Amino acid sequence: MSSTSQKHKDFVAEPMGEKSVMALAGIGEVLGRRLEEKGFDKAYVVLGQFLVLKKDEELFREWLKDTCGANTKQQGDCYSCLREWCDSFL
């Protein structure tokens, strides 16, 4: 099992509230800006998309790739971050 980054741990530790989309693991400045341009300006909006895709890994990865051009690692990080958050708080 791969280890999680500090960003991941920080995000999963508490309710996301009004955190920016860049607080998500795997989403840095560049990807965050692209997401914001598409209208996903807050982490909870991306969460919304994740939930609408029924938390499906493959679909969410695909969506992330299409929307902001995330690579495989970034997709994986974001997916696992959101999934773990959902497991704890949803």
Added chain:
Amino acid sequence: MAQFHEDPALLTKEKLKSELLANNVPLPSADSKKDVYVQLYLKNLTVLNKKNTSAPAPDTFSSDEEMTAPLLSGRSRSGKKATRKTDRVRPVENDISGLTDEELKGQLMKYGVLSGPIVASTRKVYEKKLQQLLEQPPLESSLPEPETTIPEALTIKAGGNQNGNTHSAEEQYSDKEEEVGPVPEPVPVVSKPVRSRGKTPVTVRTSSRQRTKQQVEETATVTEETVDGGDILKEIFPNEPATPTGITVTCRKPIRGAAGRPVKPLSLWSEESLQQQNTYTVTKSSVTDVRSATPAARPRPRRWFAFWLKLLVFIALAASLYYAFQYVTTDQINACQLYVQDNVITPIVNYIRRETPAEGGDDK
């Protein structure tokens, strides 16, 4: 005999170059943009495709060079035989963007994909998914070269979610959303795609051929998965021999002095233990030069016992001396001396007398 793609923009510039060369088309200047190649390709493509339609070649699509545009290869195929049933179905499904949300959902249901709500943000993803699903059946049903399809299925299953590529193995995962990881569960992966493939009616052309292909795939994937598992194990435990289950057990060395075992090692283990002891002594002596070999060579519990024994004796001695100096009076000392004299000296003297009867006894 290469297959001709209708959307050469999907091919790389190198590919286009090679295709053009293969058809004896003069290449543009080396620095031309891809568009130029694309245009040339299209020009030749249409010409050659028409030629193909007049003289159908069965091995046109045998060499599957490009996986990314199989849908379009399907189109060229359908162009050859206009009377095929799938030809009528395809134009409807090719226009995926023209489908309404409901229709899209319905199409996905046909392939057993339980899709979520098709909203503005999710539509594109589901359209892509449907497109991939449509590309799958033509690949499955064309079985002139089963070997080429099997390796790709293998790489799909082993590769998991690489690049977000979805193929038949992946599509089946979305049925059961609990099982996401392909690598840790090789057996369910293998069995499920095999079973669900049998369900879809479009794919089954000749059932016997399908089954053999599935069996080959199954065994190949199983062996590949076990090899993968074995590789991981080999990384973790490089010195252990390979076992079918991947579980190895090593005998624990018996603990000396426990459960009635002899404290000193038996001859069977003597070499091993001596070697260990020797190494232990070597390390010990290197650290502390004062220690002698014997006490260090003793096993640990024995050493502790000896240490405690020594300590006890020392304490007893010290206590007795203290008692002697504190409490005993001079009278007692004299009485003690007399007592010792009577009981110890005289027997010794008697013993000596007995040994040497000629000698006169010493009166002490």
